[in-house]
Amino acid sequence: MPLASPTLPPQMSINPNGKQPRIDGPVKVTGSAMYASDHNLPGMLYAVPVCATIANGKITALDLTSAKAMPGVKAIYHHGNIGSLFRSGPPQGFSGVIDEKRPPFEDEVVRYYGQYVAAVVALTYEQAIAAANAVKVTYSSSAPDVSTYLTSTEAPKVDSHRGDPDAAFASAPVKVDQTYVTPTETHNPIELHASVADWDGQAFTLYETSQAVVNHQNVMAQMLGVPQENVRVISRFLGSGFGGKLWPWPHALIAASASRDLKRPVKLVVTRDMMFQNVGHRPQTQQRVRLAATPQGKLLAVMHDSLNHTSILDDYSEGCSEATAYSYSVPNLRATSALARRHVGTPTSMRGPGAVPGLFALESAVDELAVALKMDPIALRLLNEPEKDEGLNMPFSSRHFIECLKTGADKFGWANRTPGVGSMKKDGLTLGWGVAGCSWIAERMGASASFELRNDGTARIATATQDIGTGTYTVLANIVRENTGIPHDRTEVVLGDTNLPAGAISGGSWATASCIPAVVDAIQKAQQTLFGIATAEPNASFPGKKAADLAFTDGKVHLKDQPAASGIPFGDILTKANIRAAAGDGKSEGTFGDPKRKFSTHSFGAQFAEVTWQPEIARLRVSRVVTVIDAGHILNPKPARNQIEGAVVMGIGMALFEETNYDPRFGAPINNNLADYIMATNADVPSIDVTFLDYPDLVLNSLGARGVGEIGLAGIAAAITSAVYHATGVRVRELPVRIEDLL
Ligand code: MOS
Numbered sequence: 130m131p132l133a134s135p136t137l138p139p140q141m142s143i144n145p146n147g148k149q150p151r152i153d154g155p156v157k158v159t160g161s162a163m164y165a166s167d168h169n170l171p172g173m174l175y176a177v178p179v180c181a182t183i184a185n186g187k188i189t190a191l192d193l194t195s196a197k198a199m200p201g202v203k204a205i206y207h208h209g210n211i212g213s214l215f216r217s218g219p220p221q222g223f224s225g226v227i228d229e230k231r232p233p234f235e236d237e238v239v240r241y242y243g244q245y246v247a248a249v250v251a252l253t254y255e256q257a258i259a260a261a262n263a264v265k266v267t268y269s270s271s272a273p274d275v276s277t278y279l280t281s282t283e284a285p286k287v288d289s290h291r292g293d294p295d296a297a298f299a300s301a302p303v304k305v306d307q308t309y310v311t312p313t314e315t316h317n318p319i320e321l322h323a324s325v326a327d328w329d330g331q332a333f334t335l336y337e338t339s340q341a342v343v344n345h346q347n348v349m350a351q352m353l354g355v356p357q358e359n360v361r362v363i364s365r366f367l368g369s370g371f372g373g374k375l376w377p378w379p380h381a382l383i384a385a386s387a388s389r390d391l392k393r394p395v396k397l398v399v400t401r402d403m404m405f406q407n408v409g410h411r412p413q414t415q416q417r418v419r420l421a422a423t424p425q426g427k428l429l430a431v432m433h434d435s436l437n438h439t440s441i442l443d444d445y446s447e448g449c450s451e452a453t454a455y456s457y458s459v460p461n462l463r464a465t466s467a468l469a470r471r472h473v474g475t476p477t478s479m480r481g482p483g484a485v486p487g488l489f490a491l492e493s494a495v496d497e498l499a500v501a502l503k504m505d506p507i508a509l510r511l512l513n514e515p516e517k518d519e520g521l522n523m524p525f526s527s528r529h530f531i532e533c534l535k536t537g538a539d540k541f542g543w544a545n546r547t548p549g550v551g552s553m554k555k556d557g558l559t560l561g562w563g564v565a566g567c568s569w570i571a572e573r574m575g576a577s578a579s580f581e582l583r584n585d586g587t588a589r590i591a592t593a594t595q596d597i598g599t600g601t602y603t604v605l606a607n608i609v610r611e612n613t614g615i616p617h618d619r620t621e622v623v624l625g626d627t628n629l630p631a632g633a634i635s636g637g638s639w640a641t642a643s644c645i646p647a648v649v650d651a652i653q654k655a656q657q658t659l660f661g662i663a664t665a666e667p668n669a670s671f672p673g674k675k676a677a678d679l680a681f682t683d684g685k686v687h688l689k690d691q692p693a694a695s696g697i698p699f700g701d702i703l704t705k706a707n708i709r710a711a712a713g714d715g716k717s718e719g720t721f722g723d724p725k726r727k728f729s730t731h732s733f734g735a736q737f738a739e740v741t742w743q744p745e746i747a748r749l750r751v752s753r754v755v756t757v758i759d760a761g762h763i764l765n766p767k768p769a770r771n772q773i774e775g776a777v778v779m780g781i782g783m784a785l786f787e788e789t790n791y792d793p794r795f796g797a798p799i800n801n802n803l804a805d806y807i808m809a810t811n812a813d814v815p816s817i818d819v820t821f822l823d824y825p826d827l828v829l830n831s832l833g834a835r836g837v838g839e840i841g842l843a844g845i846a847a848a849i850t851s852a853v854y855h856a857t858g859v860r861v862r863e864l865p866v867r868i869e870d871l872l
Pocket of ligand 1: 340370371372373375478479480481482635636637638839
């Protein structure tokens, strides 16, 4: 059986009302939060890239004559004059990671439409755009391959294997064998990618929009060929990222190189159309799933063979079978993955990489198996609940998938479902009800943090992680409050700057889980520093006592054997000693890839969707979503709920709208703007009921928190397409669902 979850010590179970607003809210809504491209420095120049208009070939000539003569132009960079840019070496953990490995302008070869082939730097943005348009590029080109039927010439990689799935499948009485396709999807954070680079003759200051400032610093230092301490990366606020801002992209190097060469600050803003070609995307996936079961529904075999497209020059594996090996109990299983090369920009992580397209395929197949078995899809899942992670052969740290399904079924009213296609009606509409499971990795990475208790009664917590819009500022203040009793309005949180102690990436949904142990360690060390100050003559607040006699409760220091109310506020102790701050440096190790791990750590959930279908006018709507999430202890329910709701909205987009289309003749992404790349809007979004089970996972950290950034997107598309099947009888296996599929 899954391990029973331990319970939190009572003093940590604060935050009962869940109404804590974001501490960064006021600076955001008043417009004083500085995003990367808001930085305007004295003497700043503007860089505008020139993008290739072919997807496969070579530059044969670059005519800069008229561009150079245009007003305000300071320089035009290209392969011939960009100077030294290096490739970064193999990554070490989460340091040195970059998906598009070739530095800009490294050669004259073009491998995707829109690849930067030159960049103009001018006094104004308008002058730079005009001159970039005047650069004449001649190419020799061949037909690009952007075809959407994927085949691979490379041997597939076996991601997980147990038993004899081929034999078990061949002899099984009930089978599903289907192929599921998810399209290329493009990250569309509202804040565009942007870099403002400032070279002072020795060191760079880079204002970036980055989900990982420390990695960005490391990669930029390597590629620019300067020591790491000569690069400072600042990213205080982000208008989201969805994974597209995890790792650096070529524009950041163009801005930095130009600043170094021209000895002036340079701003480069990636435009919305470039966002579709130069800064990654979720690759197209094509996944064959084979399931076999007994007539009673016991799984006998699972095979999940996935392909995803990657670019010509880089290997990006989506990892679609991430969740396959541990989702269900099955004796025979094989999951493989392979790449298909296309003339597209290099793909990258997009919210829930791997698990999101992977669970669309797996959970759709489970629903198809339930139909084949004439079995309720929840009952089928309950029957195949594993007692441990059968892929890793380890216990789960905390898995409550069954409770997610049952709680969701109650909230949704699943007991009223009639299984027949089109059998449910309401107000003249046909209803479809679908369900899917979801899961996501729960890890933490090594982090460090510094904490100060200050003489004015305030606290300061600093770490080089980022708040990408998810609420990290607030959650760090929560960690401080839960461990010291110091309220939000007396806590300063400082993030997004490589001058701070190295912190976690804002990715993998593990920023919070990673910060907790480092912050708690820093707090405890600062308290020890304070106890030393409180007992040190001549200005001791506790003369004649030892540090070991003292305790810290609700912002006060008191004798361990005395009540907390008798204590002295920490600010008074510092003031008496004439010391500005008692500091502590905290550090923690990561769990990711830890060979000594004893538990499989994941979050789980159940997604329920209702669609309404009006065949007379071919109108399909998602009318209701219920989601139940088991993501450990929820530190702050309000932003956590925001995360799940936002992910569900994205899931509706994934199911019904999102798809990047490439022109087969030129390899250009053609719906490269917010009008033609269709996303879910408010009008597409029904009421979303989010429930957190809130079982702390103390294997991961002392507050039992996992993460909520990505799991809410997993499973939604399968729940919706299963609901569409229930309403219409049409099983859509290639996203997004199109109305013409249903006619
Ligand atoms: Mo997430 S795709 O790890 O930003």
